[in-house]
Amino acid sequence: xxxxxxxxxxxxxxxxxxxxxxxxxxxxxxxxxxxxxxxxxxxxxxxxxxxxxxxxxxxxxxxxxxxxxxxxxxxxxxxxxxxxxxxxxxxxxxxxxxxxxxxxxxxxxxxxxxxxxxxxxxxxxxxxxxxxxxxxxxxxxxxxxxxxxxxxxxxxxxxxxxxxxxxxxxxxxxxxxxxxxxxxxxxxxxxxxxxxxxxxxxxxxxxxxxxxxxxxxxxxxxxxxxxxxxxxxxxxxxxxxxxxxxxxxxxxxxxxxxxxxxxxxxxxxxxxxxxxxxxxxxxxxxxxxxxxxxxxxxxxxxxxxxxxxxxxxxxxxxxxxxxxxxxxxxxxxxxxxxxxxxxxxxxxxxxxxxxxxxxxxxxxxxxxxxxxxxxxxxxxxxxxxxxxxxxxxxxxxxxxxx
Numbered sequence: 001x002x003x004x005x006x007x008x009x010x011x012x013x014x015x016x017x018x019x020x021x022x023x024x025x026x027x028x029x030x031x032x033x034x035x036x037x038x039x040x041x042x043x044x045x046x047x048x049x050x051x052x053x054x055x056x057x058x059x060x061x062x063x064x065x066x067x068x069x070x071x072x073x074x075x076x077x078x079x080x081x082x083x084x085x086x087x088x089x090x091x092x093x094x095x096x097x098x099x100x101x102x103x104x105x106x107x108x109x110x111x112x113x114x115x116x117x118x119x120x121x122x123x124x125x126x127x128x129x130x131x132x133x134x135x136x137x138x139x140x141x142x143x144x145x146x147x148x149x150x151x152x153x154x155x156x157x158x159x160x161x162x163x164x165x166x167x168x169x170x171x172x173x174x175x176x177x178x179x180x181x182x183x184x185x186x187x188x189x190x191x192x193x194x195x196x197x198x199x200x201x202x203x204x205x206x207x208x209x210x211x212x213x214x215x216x217x218x219x220x221x222x223x224x225x226x227x228x229x230x231x232x233x234x235x236x237x238x239x240x241x242x243x244x245x246x247x248x249x250x251x252x253x254x255x256x257x258x259x260x261x262x263x264x265x266x267x268x269x270x271x272x273x274x275x276x277x278x279x280x281x282x283x284x285x286x287x288x289x290x291x292x293x294x295x296x297x298x299x300x301x302x303x304x305x306x307x308x309x310x311x312x313x314x315x316x317x318x319x320x321x322x323x324x325x326x327x328x329x330x331x332x333x334x335x336x337x338x339x340x341x342x343x344x345x346x347x348x349x350x351x352x353x354x355x356x357x358x359x360x361x362x363x364x365x366x367x368x369x370x371x372x373x374x375x376x377x378x379x380x381x382x383x384x385x386x387x388x389x390x391x392x393x394x395x396x397x398x399x400x401x402x
Contacts, residue, residue, distance in 0.1 A: 037107030041374050044108075046137050046367060051359035052401045057130060058367050059360055061383040065218055067093045079260060080267040082221075087202040088176060088256055089217040092381045095205035101192065105375030111168065112141045113369060114161040115362070118172045118198065118252070119149035122312075122338070122402040123358045127197070130359025131170075134366040142366065149249075151175055158182055162189045167373075170365045172197040173204065175251040183207035192372070196365040199253035205380070209372055212364045215383040216257035219354045220335075224262035224307070226352050226388050227333045228270035231305055234331065241273045242302040244295050246288055246318065247280035248309035255280065258309040258335055276303060281317075283310055288317025296325045308334035311341025311353045319349045337389055339400035346394055355387035358401050 049057040067090055071077060074086040082089070115131055117124050128144045135142035145161070147153035151174045161169050162185070169186050171193065173179035179200030186193045187207035195204060197213040205211060231241050245263075248254040259278055266273045276299050281287040288308075295303055308314045311334035322330055334341060336353030344350040364384060372378050389397060 034104070034106030037109050038105060038374060039107075041107035041109045041138060041370065044137050044370075046134055046363075049133055049137065049363070051130060051357060051363075052126070052399060053357075053397050054399075055357065055360070055397065057133060057360055057363045059357070059385045060364065061215065061385045065215070070094065080264050082264040082268075085217065085256060085260055085264065088199055088253060089261070091199050091202040092205040092208075092211045095202070095208075095380060097206070097209075097380075099187070099206075100209055101190075103372050103375045106373070108138045108140065108370035108373040110139060110141075111369070111373055112164075112166045113143070113366065114164065114166045114169050115142055115144045115366075116154065116157055116161060116169065116171045117144065117146050118154070118174050120146050126358035126402040127362035129362070130357075131362030131366045133359070134363045134370065138366075138370050140366070140370070147174065149174065151178065155182065158185060162186065162191060166191065168192045168194065168369050170194050170196055170369060173200045173252070174198075176200050176253045176256070177251070179204040180207070194365055194369055194372075197361050199257070210368060210378050210381060212368050212382040213361055213384060214354075214356060215386060216254055216335075217261040218383070219356075219386050219388075220258050220261035220307075221265040222386060223333055223335075223352060223354055223388055224265040225269055226390075227262070227305060227307065227331065228266060228273060230331050230351055231273065232270070234329070235304065239272060241270075241304045242276045242299060243273055243305040243307060244276045244292075244299075244303060245278040246291065246306060246308040246310075246314050247278055249282070250280055254309060254335070259307070262307055273305075280309075281314070283313045285313045285317040285320070288314045289321045290317075292318050292321035293325065296321065296327060303330060305331040305333075308332065310334060311336040311344070311350065312338040313340075315341055315344055315350060319344060322349075337397060337400070338402055342389070342394050342397060342400055345389060345391055348391060352388050352390045355385075355389055355397065357384060360384055 051057045071083050077084040145157045154174050180203040183204040193208045195208045195211045245259045247259045281291045331351050333352045336356050341353045
């Protein structure tokens with residue numbers, strides 16, 4: 001059905017070529033009638049698209065958390081207070097959109113989009129695949145660029161994209177704190193921008209149409225509660241439960257969301273849980289294994305749980321260190337959901353992971369771009385749906401996306 005709608009949209013667009021010229025955002029001289037393009041674009045239906053795991057490809061959260069009032073100075077609050085992280089966790093909700101151009105309202109078909117990610121990784125491959133599925137549905141030209149985790153290279157790619165004058169740039173900021181400068185540069189060039197996947201500092205949102213992606217803070221607050229409930233079940237009445245954090249790469253929003261999100265959540269939800277250590281060993285299993293082995297020696301039976309930023313290489317390192325030490329009592333949760341992570345959940349070695357749809361992340365960004373070109377209302381942020389995967393339902397998410 002989708003192919004039929006897409007083919008009809010293309011035919012309608014081709015018939016309209018001779019009837020005029022529509023404004024193509026930053027690109028000039030696109031010989032397509034805007035009204036016909038809009039009609040054909042609005043006829044495209046992506047609701048039936050699926051990701052590799054059989055889940056809906058484009059799935060927006062329908063239960064967004066209530067946005068709290070911003071404190072006068074969030075940074076003055078202790079790091080264990082959730083509101084300390086307000087400007088990152090809620091980036092975009094109070095952004096100034098007064099200088100953001102309005103949608104041309106002349107359709108998404110035929111648009112040229114530059115899709116700049118953060119680095120090479122199986123997750124990124126799946127993310128780009130999801131983006132391409134939606135781009136194909138709208139017959140968009142999608143050009144994906146990867147700086148392979150190098151901020152200087154990403155800045156060069158942004159300059160390159162600006163020089164190409166696409167209809168829009170979609171960007172995963174490599175560093176939350178430098179994202180405002182990147183977003184400002186794109187905005188000043190007159191090119192519409194959507195940020196996605198990793199949250200920037202709040203100032204960047206003044207220069208972007210919106211942000212799309214996982215509510216990483218929200219997911220890890222949810223995961224932290226699931227984690228705490230399991231620790232309490234295994235250690236009823238314990239006055240203190242020691243845990244440690246294997247962190248994400250410093251700088252990006254996952255670094256903060258996947259450690260300080262649960263730290264600040266647990267401070268109120270489970271104050272008996274004590275943080276023993278937090279370290280970012282990178283994404284190599286061997287380095288993570290060594291770190292956890294050191295923790296096991298240093299803290300012994302005091303270590304009751306581990307929260308990890310990654311359910312693939314980091315999870316493998318954690319599980320191997322626990323196996324070698326004969327520690328089957330440690331509760332481990334992580335961001336997901338790779339094949340590695342889901343297999344470990346099935347085996348009972350990881351207690352829980354987040355549903356972190358890679359294809360859906362890229363798909364939502366491109367769908368939001370299409371919606372903007374089509375003149376639809378775009379919220380300050382569009383979050384992916386949240387879910388915590390445990391052994392009871394992990395089978396529903398096979399085959400893995402990556």
